[in-house]
Amino acid sequence: MSVNLYQTNHLPVPVKIIVEPRKTARVSLGKAEIIVRLPKHISVAEKERTIKQFLDWAKKQIQEKNYYQLQQNSIDHYQHKTIKIWDNEFIIDIEYIQNGRNKLSYRGTNILKIYLLQQTTEAHKKQEIQRFLLRFTEKYFLSAIQKRTLFWNDYYFKEKIEKIDIKHTISRWGSCSTSRKISFSTKLLLLPQEIIDYVIVHELAHLKEMNHSPKFWKQVENAMPDYKNHRKWLQQHGTKFDF
Numbered sequence: 321m322s323v324n325l326y327q328t329n330h331l332p333v334p335v336k337i338i339v340e341p342r343k344t345a346r347v348s349l350g351k352a353e354i355i356v357r358l359p360k361h362i363s364v365a366e367k368e369r370t371i372k373q374f375l376d377w378a379k380k381q382i383q384e385k386n387y388y389q390l391q392q393n394s395i396d397h398y399q400h401k402t403i404k405i406w407d408n409e410f411i412i413d414i415e416y417i418q419n420g421r422n423k424l425s426y427r428g429t430n431i432l433k434i435y436l437l438q439q440t441t442e443a444h445k446k447q448e449i450q451r452f453l454l455r456f457t458e459k460y461f462l463s464a465i466q467k468r469t470l471f472w473n474d475y476y477f478k479e480k481i482e483k484i485d486i487k488h489t490i491s492r493w494g495s496c497s498t499s500r501k502i503s504f505s506t507k508l509l510l511l512p513q514e515i516i517d518y519v520i521v522h523e524l525a526h527l528k529e530m531n532h533s534p535k536f537w538k539q540v541e542n543a544m545p546d547y548k549n550h551r552k553w554l555q556q557h558g559t560k561f562d563f
Contacts, residue, residue: 321360325353331379332388337371347374349387349491352447354378385559387490395442398434398449403563406461406509406516414449424452432456453563454488454506461509462486469502469520476543479527493519493558496526510561511554518550 321340328335334353341360348355356374358367382388401412410430416438425433434452436445466484473479483501486509494504502523508516521544529536540547 328375331375332382335375339367345370345374347378349378349381351488351490381491385491386562387559393446395445395449398446403453404510405457406464407513412449412453422448422452424456426456426460450563457506457509458486465504465509465516465520468516469524472517472520472543473524476521477524477527477539479524481527493554494523496523496530498530500527507562510563511558515550515554515558518544518547518554521547 321338323339324337325334326337331354335356336350336353337356337358339358339360342357343359345356345358345362347357354375356371358370362370395414398412399414403410403412408430410432412432412434414434414436417435418438420435420437422437422440423435425435427433432453434449436448440448462485465486469481469484473481479500481500481502484504485501486504486506488507489495489503489505492505493508494502496502504519504523508519511519521540525536525539525543528539544550
């Protein structure tokens, strides 16, 4: 297996190319990089064509769905920014320091005080801001989405759930594994409550139907008759929400 990482001016994040023993090529949008996986056996020319096709697709996805906003925004974008997490509003207050360590201080108010070392690069400062916001969200709101998921499960699905957690994912709002573990994207908690509920119901429905067949959508509809309105809203407005 060979791994190469390079930066292009046409994309906001690096591209990681992995050549390995596999049958097909695939591309995915990772947390901080675009990941291209290529079969070892194909020709150099075919590899180049595949990479170009994948990066054209990635560029279109980034433009249309506003992925990687953190990498594209300046540090000033976050100063005094108001974010709403699970219907709780917080204001980001950034203070630059000469010594010590980067940290987020939360004292139970609506202020999220973030201390950043002045001498670090802007890219690192932005990474630290996102890391703090993600950790803050997980620490204070994981239990809220767990309780809400259990509420919907008790209300309609009544299925066994092994685990409920939240992760920083870019292209998916939630997932449900065959091992009955449900994960939600951290940025899901930035959305209105009724949209969060729709995503919860969607993932719970996978405990009954691990697909998107008519039977699956019937499960969603039985639990939430107006789900189509929420699904449409998510498709139209979901990409506007991120840390």
